[in-house]
Amino acid sequence: xxxxxxxxxxxxxxxxxxxxxxxxxxxxxxxxxxxxxxxxxxxxxxxxxxxxxxxxxxxxxxxxxxxxxxxxxxxxxxxxxxxxxxxxxxxxxxxxxxxxxxxxxxxxxxxxxxxxxxxxxxxxxxxxxxxxxxxxxxxxxxxxxxxxxxxxxxxxxxxxxxxxxxxxxxxxxxxxxxxxxxxxxxxxxxxxxxxxxxxxxx
Numbered sequence: 001x002x003x004x005x006x007x008x009x010x011x012x013x014x015x016x017x018x019x020x021x022x023x024x025x026x027x028x029x030x031x032x033x034x035x036x037x038x039x040x041x042x043x044x045x046x047x048x049x050x051x052x053x054x055x056x057x058x059x060x061x062x063x064x065x066x067x068x069x070x071x072x073x074x075x076x077x078x079x080x081x082x083x084x085x086x087x088x089x090x091x092x093x094x095x096x097x098x099x100x101x102x103x104x105x106x107x108x109x110x111x112x113x114x115x116x117x118x119x120x121x122x123x124x125x126x127x128x129x130x131x132x133x134x135x136x137x138x139x140x141x142x143x144x145x146x147x148x149x150x151x152x153x154x155x156x157x158x159x160x161x162x163x164x165x166x167x168x169x170x171x172x173x174x175x176x177x178x179x180x181x182x183x184x185x186x187x188x189x190x191x192x193x194x195x196x197x198x199x200x201x202x
Contacts, residue, residue, distance in 0.1 A: 001027065003070075004044035004055040006034035008200045010103050010165035011067035012054040017157050018071045020194035022080035028056075038115055068096065071154055084153050091147055095155030099162040102136050105129040106162075110169055130173065133166070141179040148185050152192075160189045168200055 005012045019025040033042030034053045043051035047063035055065040056073065064073055075082045084092055109129045112121055140148075140159065148156055163186045166175045176183035189195065 001059070002029045002031060002057040004047065004053050004057070005030045005032055006053045007032065008168070009034060009053050010106075010161045010168075011052075011100070013164075013198045013200065014067050014158055014161040015054045015056075015070050015074070016198045017161060017194045018080075018082060018154065019074055020197055021082060021152060021157065021192075022074060022078035024074065024078045024080075025197070036115060037111070068100065071096075071157075075154070082152070082154050082157070084151070088147075088150075088153075092153045092155040095144060095147065096158040098136050098140070099155075099158035102133050102162040103165060105132040106165055106170060130170075133175070137175055137179050137182065141182045145181050145185065148182075148189075156189060157194075160186060160195060164190065164195070164200075 003012070003015065005016070007013075016025060016028075019028055031044075033044065035041030035043035035051050040051045043053065044055045044057075044063075045051045047057055048055040048065040050065065052065060054067055054070055055063050056070045057063045058073075064070055072083065074080075083089060106129070109126050112126050112129075116122075144159075148159065163175065163182070166173065
């Protein structure tokens, strides 16, 4: 399998953290490259018409894309059990969706500052995206700590990658303020070998 990947993409990082946790990271070849909505750059458009990473080329079928699809595929491939069964299954998927929503909002903020000319940037849009993140952080702190403390699954992987991306791109916002238990959980989870192996460049 070949993963089209960017070292600063939190979605691609989520895929590789899962691959490490599943014990199959060494089975995946990595090709680095990415683009933006304004310039496909080195994005894998031949495999993914959306021009996004991560994209996974596989020998037994067409390439698959979207980090949630790839993670589910790799979990099934490795039979790693990182998608729990029973009621916990739906909790895991909801937590992953929340984490990915945090990333969607955080990336929109980055695009607004990096891709839009300064004279037409819209500050209320940026603050609206951060409000989505802030509400999600509040919910994680109030509702999800006991789940996060449980067995490792896609929910924790996605959440840890989302919080780490906030550190990378929005550190000045200090997401830890008001979320002490979540911050303590993240500090511990970030020490896992899978997280250390996928740390983005500073």
